[in-house]
Amino acid sequence: MSMSPDPVNDRPADLLDALLAPLRLEGVFASRWVMRAPWGFRGGQERNAILHHVRSGECAITMPGAAEPIILRAGELALFPCGAAHEVADRPGRATSPLDLLLPGRPPGATTEVRVDGPGPSTELLCGGLHYDEAGMSPLYRALPDVLVLDRETLAGDPLLTGTLDGLTGRHGGLAALRAFELVFVLALRVALERSDEVPAALRHPAVGRALLAIQTRYAEPWTLESLAREARLSRSAFAAAFTRVVGEAPARHLAGRRMREAARLLTETGVPLGMIPERVGYGSAVGFHLAFRRHFGVPPGEYRRTGRAALSARPDR
Incomplete structure:
Protein backbone atom coordinates (compact mmCIF):
# COMPACT_ATOMS: atom_id res chain seq x y z
CA MET A 1 0.00 0.00 0.00
CA ALA A 202 20.72 14.98 5.24
CA LEU A 203 18.58 17.79 3.86
CA ARG A 204 17.09 15.52 1.19
CA HIS A 205 16.51 12.37 3.27
CA PRO A 206 12.77 12.26 4.14
CA ALA A 207 13.04 10.16 7.31
CA VAL A 208 16.12 11.85 8.71
CA GLY A 209 14.66 15.20 7.70
CA ARG A 210 11.67 14.63 9.95
CA ALA A 211 13.95 13.98 12.93
CA LEU A 212 16.14 16.97 12.06
CA LEU A 213 13.11 19.23 11.91
CA ALA A 214 12.03 17.99 15.35
CA ILE A 215 15.51 18.58 16.80
CA GLN A 216 15.76 22.01 15.24
CA THR A 217 12.36 23.29 16.38
CA ARG A 218 11.44 21.15 19.41
CA TYR A 219 14.84 20.73 21.06
CA ALA A 220 13.41 21.27 24.57
CA GLU A 221 11.34 18.09 24.45
CA PRO A 222 12.72 15.00 26.27
CA TRP A 223 13.93 13.24 23.15
CA THR A 224 15.42 9.77 23.23
CA LEU A 225 16.78 7.65 20.41
CA GLU A 226 13.51 5.72 20.44
CA SER A 227 11.27 8.78 20.26
CA LEU A 228 13.35 10.35 17.48
CA ALA A 229 13.15 7.07 15.56
CA ARG A 230 9.37 7.18 15.89
CA GLU A 231 9.40 10.74 14.59
CA ALA A 232 11.41 9.54 11.59
CA ARG A 233 9.08 6.52 11.16
CA LEU A 234 12.00 4.10 11.29
CA SER A 235 13.12 1.37 13.63
CA ARG A 236 15.60 2.40 16.30
CA SER A 237 18.56 0.70 14.63
CA ALA A 238 17.68 1.81 11.09
CA PHE A 239 17.20 5.38 12.27
CA ALA A 240 20.49 5.52 14.21
CA ALA A 241 22.40 4.16 11.22
CA ALA A 242 20.72 6.44 8.65
CA PHE A 243 21.04 9.57 10.78
CA THR A 244 24.72 9.03 11.55
CA ARG A 245 25.47 8.21 7.92
CA VAL A 246 23.87 11.27 6.34
CA VAL A 247 24.36 13.84 9.13
CA GLY A 248 27.85 12.79 10.15
CA GLU A 249 27.18 12.51 13.88
CA ALA A 250 24.89 10.55 16.17
CA PRO A 251 21.37 11.86 16.95
CA ALA A 252 22.20 12.52 20.62
CA ARG A 253 25.25 14.60 19.70
CA HIS A 254 23.31 16.60 17.13
CA LEU A 255 20.52 17.26 19.63
CA ALA A 256 23.03 18.38 22.26
CA GLY A 257 24.60 20.81 19.79
CA ARG A 258 21.22 22.36 18.99
CA ARG A 259 20.46 22.76 22.69
CA MET A 260 23.85 24.35 23.33
CA ARG A 261 23.37 26.87 20.51
CA GLU A 262 20.02 27.90 21.94
CA ALA A 263 21.48 28.13 25.45
CA ALA A 264 24.23 30.39 24.13
CA ARG A 265 21.65 32.63 22.48
CA LEU A 266 19.59 32.89 25.67
CA LEU A 267 22.70 33.73 27.68
CA THR A 268 23.94 36.50 25.41
CA GLU A 269 20.77 38.00 23.95
CA THR A 270 18.13 37.67 26.66
CA GLY A 271 17.67 38.27 30.35
CA VAL A 272 16.36 34.77 31.08
CA PRO A 273 17.69 33.86 34.54
CA LEU A 274 20.53 31.36 34.47
CA GLY A 275 18.55 28.92 36.59
CA MET A 276 15.73 28.74 34.04
CA ILE A 277 17.88 28.04 30.98
CA PRO A 278 18.43 24.28 31.53
CA GLU A 279 14.70 23.58 31.34
CA ARG A 280 14.26 25.97 28.41
CA VAL A 281 16.71 23.94 26.33
CA GLY A 282 15.66 20.45 27.36
CA TYR A 283 17.74 19.59 30.43
CA GLY A 284 16.01 18.24 33.53
CA SER A 285 19.12 18.70 35.65
CA ALA A 286 20.95 21.99 36.16
CA VAL A 287 24.12 20.09 37.00
CA GLY A 288 23.86 18.08 33.80
CA PHE A 289 23.32 21.26 31.80
CA HIS A 290 26.32 23.02 33.37
CA LEU A 291 28.57 20.03 32.68
CA ALA A 292 27.37 19.75 29.09
CA PHE A 293 27.72 23.50 28.50
CA ARG A 294 31.25 23.64 29.87
CA ARG A 295 32.24 20.60 27.83
CA HIS A 296 30.82 22.22 24.67
CA PHE A 297 32.09 25.80 25.08
CA GLY A 298 35.01 25.41 27.49
CA VAL A 299 33.57 27.86 30.05
CA PRO A 300 30.62 27.74 32.49
CA PRO A 301 27.33 29.41 31.47
CA GLY A 302 27.76 32.40 33.80
CA GLU A 303 31.14 33.31 32.37
CA TYR A 304 29.84 32.79 28.84
CA ARG A 305 27.02 35.24 29.56
CA ARG A 306 29.41 37.92 30.83
CA THR A 307 31.94 37.66 28.02
CA GLY A 308 29.32 37.09 25.33
CA ARG A 309 27.35 40.20 26.21
CA ALA A 310 30.52 42.29 26.27
CA ALA A 311 31.48 41.03 22.81
CA LEU A 312 27.96 41.61 21.49
CA SER A 313 27.85 45.20 22.69
CA ALA A 314 31.23 45.89 21.08
CA ARG A 315 30.11 44.81 17.61
CA PRO A 316 30.05 47.73 15.15
CA ASP A 317 26.65 46.78 13.73
CA ARG A 318 24.98 47.06 17.13
Whole structure:
Protein backbone atom coordinates (compact mmCIF):
# COMPACT_ATOMS: atom_id res chain seq x y z
CA MET A 1 0.00 0.00 0.00
CA SER A 2 1.43 3.38 -0.93
CA MET A 3 1.63 6.10 1.69
CA SER A 4 0.58 9.60 0.74
CA PRO A 5 3.24 12.25 1.43
CA ASP A 6 3.08 14.13 4.68
CA PRO A 7 1.99 17.67 3.68
CA VAL A 8 4.21 19.26 6.32
CA ASN A 9 7.06 17.09 7.52
CA ASP A 10 8.11 15.80 4.10
CA ARG A 11 8.69 19.29 2.73
CA PRO A 12 12.42 20.17 2.59
CA ALA A 13 11.52 23.85 2.80
CA ASP A 14 10.30 23.40 6.38
CA LEU A 15 13.68 22.08 7.47
CA LEU A 16 15.44 24.88 5.62
CA ASP A 17 13.24 27.45 7.36
CA ALA A 18 14.12 25.86 10.71
CA LEU A 19 17.84 26.01 9.92
CA LEU A 20 17.65 29.64 8.82
CA ALA A 21 15.56 30.91 11.75
CA PRO A 22 18.35 30.82 14.38
CA LEU A 23 20.69 32.64 11.98
CA ARG A 24 18.41 35.70 12.04
CA LEU A 25 19.47 36.86 8.58
CA GLU A 26 19.26 40.63 8.65
CA GLY A 27 21.26 43.79 8.12
CA VAL A 28 21.61 43.50 4.35
CA PHE A 29 24.28 45.48 2.56
CA ALA A 30 23.21 45.80 -1.08
CA SER A 31 25.23 47.07 -4.01
CA ARG A 32 24.78 47.54 -7.74
CA TRP A 33 27.86 47.22 -9.95
CA VAL A 34 27.94 48.64 -13.49
CA MET A 35 31.29 47.75 -15.02
CA ARG A 36 33.05 47.75 -18.35
CA ALA A 37 36.01 45.39 -18.73
CA PRO A 38 38.66 45.10 -17.51
CA TRP A 39 37.56 44.75 -13.88
CA GLY A 40 37.84 42.35 -10.97
CA PHE A 41 37.48 42.26 -7.18
CA ARG A 42 38.14 39.69 -4.48
CA GLY A 43 36.70 39.19 -1.04
CA GLY A 44 37.92 37.07 1.85
CA GLN A 45 35.86 34.83 4.11
CA GLU A 46 32.96 36.88 5.47
CA ARG A 47 30.47 36.49 8.30
CA ASN A 48 27.70 37.10 5.79
CA ALA A 49 25.64 35.10 3.39
CA ILE A 50 26.30 36.55 -0.07
CA LEU A 51 24.46 36.58 -3.38
CA HIS A 52 25.42 37.81 -6.84
CA HIS A 53 22.82 38.27 -9.58
CA VAL A 54 23.92 39.12 -13.11
CA ARG A 55 21.46 41.52 -14.72
CA SER A 56 23.35 41.82 -18.00
CA GLY A 57 26.61 40.63 -19.47
CA GLU A 58 28.52 37.92 -17.61
CA CYS A 59 31.26 37.42 -15.05
CA ALA A 60 33.70 34.77 -13.86
CA ILE A 61 33.71 33.57 -10.24
CA THR A 62 36.87 31.90 -8.98
CA MET A 63 36.97 29.98 -5.71
CA PRO A 64 40.27 29.27 -3.89
CA GLY A 65 41.46 25.80 -4.81
CA ALA A 66 38.79 25.27 -7.46
CA ALA A 67 39.95 23.70 -10.70
CA GLU A 68 37.62 25.70 -12.93
CA PRO A 69 35.98 29.13 -12.65
CA ILE A 70 32.21 29.54 -12.67
CA ILE A 71 30.87 31.58 -15.57
CA LEU A 72 27.76 33.42 -14.41
CA ARG A 73 25.65 34.72 -17.27
CA ALA A 74 22.78 37.21 -17.52
CA GLY A 75 19.81 36.17 -15.42
CA GLU A 76 21.78 33.71 -13.27
CA LEU A 77 22.34 33.73 -9.53
CA ALA A 78 25.20 32.60 -7.28
CA LEU A 79 24.75 32.05 -3.54
CA PHE A 80 27.47 31.80 -0.91
CA PRO A 81 25.61 30.54 2.19
CA CYS A 82 28.58 30.98 4.54
CA GLY A 83 30.32 33.88 2.81
CA ALA A 84 33.16 31.84 1.28
CA ALA A 85 36.14 33.74 -0.13
CA HIS A 86 35.98 34.23 -3.90
CA GLU A 87 36.96 36.47 -6.81
CA VAL A 88 34.62 38.04 -9.36
CA ALA A 89 35.94 39.46 -12.63
CA ASP A 90 35.01 40.06 -16.24
CA ARG A 91 37.02 36.96 -17.24
CA PRO A 92 39.04 34.19 -15.57
CA GLY A 93 42.60 35.11 -14.68
CA ARG A 94 41.96 38.83 -14.46
CA ALA A 95 43.93 40.72 -11.81
CA THR A 96 41.62 41.67 -8.95
CA SER A 97 41.47 44.38 -6.29
CA PRO A 98 40.51 43.76 -2.63
CA LEU A 99 36.82 44.37 -2.05
CA ASP A 100 37.62 46.37 1.09
CA LEU A 101 39.34 48.99 -1.06
CA LEU A 102 36.30 49.39 -3.31
CA LEU A 103 33.65 49.11 -0.59
CA PRO A 104 35.15 49.70 2.85
CA GLY A 105 33.01 48.85 5.86
CA ARG A 106 29.84 47.75 4.07
CA PRO A 107 27.55 48.73 6.96
CA PRO A 108 24.34 46.73 7.40
CA GLY A 109 21.26 48.46 6.06
CA ALA A 110 23.15 50.47 3.45
CA THR A 111 23.03 50.41 -0.35
CA THR A 112 25.50 51.77 -2.84
CA GLU A 113 26.46 51.77 -6.51
CA VAL A 114 29.89 51.10 -8.00
CA ARG A 115 30.89 52.00 -11.55
CA VAL A 116 34.02 50.89 -13.38
CA ASP A 117 34.76 52.42 -16.77
CA GLY A 118 36.75 50.55 -19.36
CA PRO A 119 36.89 49.84 -23.09
CA GLY A 120 35.44 46.32 -22.89
CA PRO A 121 32.03 44.65 -22.57
CA SER A 122 29.61 45.81 -19.90
CA THR A 123 28.27 43.82 -16.95
CA GLU A 124 25.61 44.81 -14.44
CA LEU A 125 25.73 42.91 -11.16
CA LEU A 126 23.49 43.11 -8.10
CA CYS A 127 25.10 41.95 -4.86
CA GLY A 128 23.78 41.44 -1.36
CA GLY A 129 25.52 40.56 1.88
CA LEU A 130 23.20 39.28 4.63
CA HIS A 131 24.62 39.43 8.14
CA TYR A 132 23.87 36.38 10.28
CA ASP A 133 24.31 35.25 13.86
CA GLU A 134 27.22 32.84 13.61
CA ALA A 135 26.35 31.26 16.97
CA GLY A 136 23.05 30.07 15.50
CA MET A 137 24.66 28.26 12.58
CA SER A 138 23.99 24.54 12.65
CA PRO A 139 26.42 21.91 11.32
CA LEU A 140 23.94 21.23 8.51
CA TYR A 141 23.98 24.84 7.39
CA ARG A 142 27.79 24.85 7.53
CA ALA A 143 27.76 21.73 5.36
CA LEU A 144 26.10 23.56 2.47
CA PRO A 145 28.39 23.98 -0.56
CA ASP A 146 30.61 27.07 -0.63
CA VAL A 147 28.67 28.26 -3.67
CA LEU A 148 25.35 27.31 -5.23
CA VAL A 149 24.56 28.46 -8.76
CA LEU A 150 21.01 28.71 -10.09
CA ASP A 151 20.90 28.94 -13.89
CA ARG A 152 18.13 30.56 -15.89
CA GLU A 153 16.28 27.31 -16.46
CA THR A 154 16.21 26.53 -12.74
CA LEU A 155 15.12 30.04 -11.85
CA ALA A 156 12.37 29.94 -14.46
CA GLY A 157 10.82 27.04 -12.56
CA ASP A 158 10.09 29.25 -9.54
CA PRO A 159 7.90 32.23 -10.48
CA LEU A 160 8.03 33.77 -7.00
CA LEU A 161 11.83 33.82 -7.02
CA THR A 162 12.08 35.17 -10.57
CA GLY A 163 9.46 37.82 -9.80
CA THR A 164 11.37 38.96 -6.72
CA LEU A 165 14.63 39.07 -8.69
CA ASP A 166 12.96 41.13 -11.42
CA GLY A 167 11.71 43.50 -8.75
CA LEU A 168 15.28 44.22 -7.68
CA THR A 169 15.97 45.98 -10.97
CA GLY A 170 14.51 49.30 -9.94
CA ARG A 171 15.27 49.00 -6.22
CA HIS A 172 18.82 49.95 -5.52
CA GLY A 173 18.13 51.62 -2.21
CA GLY A 174 15.75 51.75 0.70
CA LEU A 175 14.06 49.21 2.91
CA ALA A 176 12.19 47.56 0.03
CA ALA A 177 15.45 46.65 -1.71
CA LEU A 178 16.98 45.24 1.47
CA ARG A 179 13.93 43.13 2.27
CA ALA A 180 13.85 41.91 -1.35
CA PHE A 181 17.46 40.70 -1.07
CA GLU A 182 16.57 38.77 2.09
CA LEU A 183 13.62 37.15 0.33
CA VAL A 184 15.70 36.29 -2.75
CA PHE A 185 18.30 34.55 -0.62
CA VAL A 186 15.76 32.45 1.28
CA LEU A 187 13.79 31.54 -1.85
CA ALA A 188 16.95 30.68 -3.78
CA LEU A 189 18.22 28.43 -1.01
CA ARG A 190 14.86 26.69 -1.03
CA VAL A 191 15.07 26.09 -4.77
CA ALA A 192 18.64 24.80 -4.39
CA LEU A 193 17.58 22.47 -1.58
CA GLU A 194 14.80 21.00 -3.69
CA ARG A 195 16.67 20.70 -6.98
CA SER A 196 20.44 20.65 -6.49
CA ASP A 197 22.41 17.42 -6.13
CA GLU A 198 25.09 19.37 -4.23
CA VAL A 199 22.92 19.89 -1.16
CA PRO A 200 23.91 17.64 1.79
CA ALA A 201 22.11 14.31 1.76
CA ALA A 202 20.72 14.98 5.24
CA LEU A 203 18.58 17.79 3.86
CA ARG A 204 17.09 15.52 1.19
CA HIS A 205 16.51 12.37 3.27
CA PRO A 206 12.77 12.26 4.14
CA ALA A 207 13.04 10.16 7.31
CA VAL A 208 16.12 11.85 8.71
CA GLY A 209 14.66 15.20 7.70
CA ARG A 210 11.67 14.63 9.95
CA ALA A 211 13.95 13.98 12.93
CA LEU A 212 16.14 16.97 12.06
CA LEU A 213 13.11 19.23 11.91
CA ALA A 214 12.03 17.99 15.35
CA ILE A 215 15.51 18.58 16.80
CA GLN A 216 15.76 22.01 15.24
CA THR A 217 12.36 23.29 16.38
CA ARG A 218 11.44 21.15 19.41
CA TYR A 219 14.84 20.73 21.06
CA ALA A 220 13.41 21.27 24.57
CA GLU A 221 11.34 18.09 24.45
CA PRO A 222 12.72 15.00 26.27
CA TRP A 223 13.93 13.24 23.15
CA THR A 224 15.42 9.77 23.23
CA LEU A 225 16.78 7.65 20.41
CA GLU A 226 13.51 5.72 20.44
CA SER A 227 11.27 8.78 20.26
CA LEU A 228 13.35 10.35 17.48
CA ALA A 229 13.15 7.07 15.56
CA ARG A 230 9.37 7.18 15.89
CA GLU A 231 9.40 10.74 14.59
CA ALA A 232 11.41 9.54 11.59
CA ARG A 233 9.08 6.52 11.16
CA LEU A 234 12.00 4.10 11.29
CA SER A 235 13.12 1.37 13.63
CA ARG A 236 15.60 2.40 16.30
CA SER A 237 18.56 0.70 14.63
CA ALA A 238 17.68 1.81 11.09
CA PHE A 239 17.20 5.38 12.27
CA ALA A 240 20.49 5.52 14.21
CA ALA A 241 22.40 4.16 11.22
CA ALA A 242 20.72 6.44 8.65
CA PHE A 243 21.04 9.57 10.78
CA THR A 244 24.72 9.03 11.55
CA ARG A 245 25.47 8.21 7.92
CA VAL A 246 23.87 11.27 6.34
CA VAL A 247 24.36 13.84 9.13
CA GLY A 248 27.85 12.79 10.15
CA GLU A 249 27.18 12.51 13.88
CA ALA A 250 24.89 10.55 16.17
CA PRO A 251 21.37 11.86 16.95
CA ALA A 252 22.20 12.52 20.62
CA ARG A 253 25.25 14.60 19.70
CA HIS A 254 23.31 16.60 17.13
CA LEU A 255 20.52 17.26 19.63
CA ALA A 256 23.03 18.38 22.26
CA GLY A 257 24.60 20.81 19.79
CA ARG A 258 21.22 22.36 18.99
CA ARG A 259 20.46 22.76 22.69
CA MET A 260 23.85 24.35 23.33
CA ARG A 261 23.37 26.87 20.51
CA GLU A 262 20.02 27.90 21.94
CA ALA A 263 21.48 28.13 25.45
CA ALA A 264 24.23 30.39 24.13
CA ARG A 265 21.65 32.63 22.48
CA LEU A 266 19.59 32.89 25.67
CA LEU A 267 22.70 33.73 27.68
CA THR A 268 23.94 36.50 25.41
CA GLU A 269 20.77 38.00 23.95
CA THR A 270 18.13 37.67 26.66
CA GLY A 271 17.67 38.27 30.35
CA VAL A 272 16.36 34.77 31.08
CA PRO A 273 17.69 33.86 34.54
CA LEU A 274 20.53 31.36 34.47
CA GLY A 275 18.55 28.92 36.59
CA MET A 276 15.73 28.74 34.04
CA ILE A 277 17.88 28.04 30.98
CA PRO A 278 18.43 24.28 31.53
CA GLU A 279 14.70 23.58 31.34
CA ARG A 280 14.26 25.97 28.41
CA VAL A 281 16.71 23.94 26.33
CA GLY A 282 15.66 20.45 27.36
CA TYR A 283 17.74 19.59 30.43
CA GLY A 284 16.01 18.24 33.53
CA SER A 285 19.12 18.70 35.65
CA ALA A 286 20.95 21.99 36.16
CA VAL A 287 24.12 20.09 37.00
CA GLY A 288 23.86 18.08 33.80
CA PHE A 289 23.32 21.26 31.80
CA HIS A 290 26.32 23.02 33.37
CA LEU A 291 28.57 20.03 32.68
CA ALA A 292 27.37 19.75 29.09
CA PHE A 293 27.72 23.50 28.50
CA ARG A 294 31.25 23.64 29.87
CA ARG A 295 32.24 20.60 27.83
CA HIS A 296 30.82 22.22 24.67
CA PHE A 297 32.09 25.80 25.08
CA GLY A 298 35.01 25.41 27.49
CA VAL A 299 33.57 27.86 30.05
CA PRO A 300 30.62 27.74 32.49
CA PRO A 301 27.33 29.41 31.47
CA GLY A 302 27.76 32.40 33.80
CA GLU A 303 31.14 33.31 32.37
CA TYR A 304 29.84 32.79 28.84
CA ARG A 305 27.02 35.24 29.56
CA ARG A 306 29.41 37.92 30.83
CA THR A 307 31.94 37.66 28.02
CA GLY A 308 29.32 37.09 25.33
CA ARG A 309 27.35 40.20 26.21
CA ALA A 310 30.52 42.29 26.27
CA ALA A 311 31.48 41.03 22.81
CA LEU A 312 27.96 41.61 21.49
CA SER A 313 27.85 45.20 22.69
CA ALA A 314 31.23 45.89 21.08
CA ARG A 315 30.11 44.81 17.61
CA PRO A 316 30.05 47.73 15.15
CA ASP A 317 26.65 46.78 13.73
CA ARG A 318 24.98 47.06 17.13
